[in-house]
Structures are given as C-alpha cells and as structure tokens.
Amino acid sequence: MPTIQPYALIFDMDGVLIDNxxxxxxxxxxxxxxxxxxxxxxxxxxxxxxxxxxxxxxxxxxxxxxxxxxxxxxxxxxxxxxxxxxxxRREVAGLTRFLQAARAAGFKIGLGTGSATDTIEYIIDHLDLRRYFDVIVGKDDVDKGKPHGETYTVTARQLGVLPERCVVLEDAILGEQAAYRAGMHCIGVTTNLKATDFQAPLLTIPDFAQLTPQRILELLDQNPKLPKPSLELAKRQYAQL
The missing domain is CATH 1.10.150 (DNA polymerase; domain 1)
Known part of the structure; x- marks a missing residue:
C-alpha cells in the first residue's frame, strides 16, 4: 500500500509568529x-x-x-x-502550545519568510522557537520574494511534502497570494488585516489560542479544492501609494 504523505504547516514570520x-x-x-x-x-x-x-x-x-x-x-x-x-519580542498568543500540538499530531512544520537570516535569528532564537521547525527558508534562499510562490515552494520541497498537502499561515495579502501561487491552502492571521481582506482562506484567526491540529484536518477534508491566485490582488504591489 502507498504511504500517505503527512500534511505540513508553513508559517510566515512577521505578523504570524510575532505581532510586530x-x-x-x-x-x-x-x-x-x-x-x-x-x-x-x-x-x-x-x-x-x-x-x-x-x-x-x-x-x-x-x-x-x-x-x-x-x-x-x-x-x-x-x-x-x-x-x-x-x-x-514575544510570540503571538498560543503559538508554542499550537506548535507542540501540531508536531505531536504528525504535521511537518516549516518557516517561509521574506526576512534575511540575521533577522530570522533575531526573532526565533530569542524566542527559542527554532526547535519546532523542520525547515527554515528565508530571503537568502530564494530568487523571488512574495507574492511569487517560490518561498513556499522551496519550503515544501525541503520538507518533502507535496504543495497540495501544505497549509500556509499568513497575515498579508501578498503572502496569501504566494501560497495560492505555490498550490497551497492558507489560514489568515488577522494581526494586521480584517478577515474580509483575505481572498479565500480556510479560516481566519486572531492568534493561536483556540486553533487545533484537528480543526485544520477537518477544514482540509471539507475544502479539497485549492484556491486560484487572484491577479488583481497580486497586482497590488504596483498600486499607486
């Protein structure tokens, strides 16, 4: 019998692990x-x-x-x-507990951020979070940043998990678009945006205090179809400021 591949959770850093x-x-x-x-x-x-x-x-x-x-x-x-x-510097509410629960439930866990290595260290090592991540991918590991999907594609590849079995946790519109471009689902973290600002997340959460791995598995079972990226939202990088 073929082995069922695990699911993976891929976290952005700024606005997701921390509310900065x-x-x-x-x-x-x-x-x-x-x-x-x-x-x-x-x-x-x-x-x-x-x-x-x-x-x-x-x-x-x-x-x-x-x-x-x-x-x-x-x-x-x-x-x-x-x-x-x-x-x-402090983690978003409930983060460590959720990371521990996700690992115990068999999820692979990755970090995919647009930050450079020294900035990643400034946050995750100060907060002692590195132990929870199987893979860490940052700005120095990719050629194209978000909203391009490369950050999340590379993270999934290093985790050894197919994109369609990955869920990205993002606080930004362009990060959500990067997830969809990479062929993944997304959970929106509303540290900086309203829930209605996101395009098609599985769920939106203010923090990790109430989120469980079982809830994510239920949402994946209920929503097998992957969202397609929005050309209009991705073009916001060119909008007049």
Missing amino acids: TPEQAKAFQLLFRDLGLTTNARKLLRRLNGMPATNILKAVFTNPVPEKQLKEYAAQREFLYRVLYWNK
Missing part, C-alpha cells in the same frame, strides 16, 4: 522622514506587507533607485526596527 507590524511601520516612517518622503507607512504595509524590504522601498520612489542604495535604506530601516522592537 506596528514597529515595522514606525521604522519605515522614521526612514521616510529622514529621506523627506511623505508616504504613509501603515497604508504602505497594508498593501505590500510580505515583500522583501527592498521591493517595498522600490515602490515608494517615483524615479528608479540603484539596488545598492535600496539595500542601504533597507539596512537603515532594519536597524530602526530592531531598536523599536528590542524589548517587545
């Missing part, structure tokens, strides 16, 4: 002030959250900015963010 978007936005806003820009950082992240910082910054400028300069701006924003978030 207010500090991320504040760091962007301080950078914009320094650069003489008037862009509203909260509105910016509402549209583009989930993309690498250089890609987010690229959308702000009306004229092309050299990649080297964008990386310098992104590094400045990262420094500001770490200063602002240093004493606030």
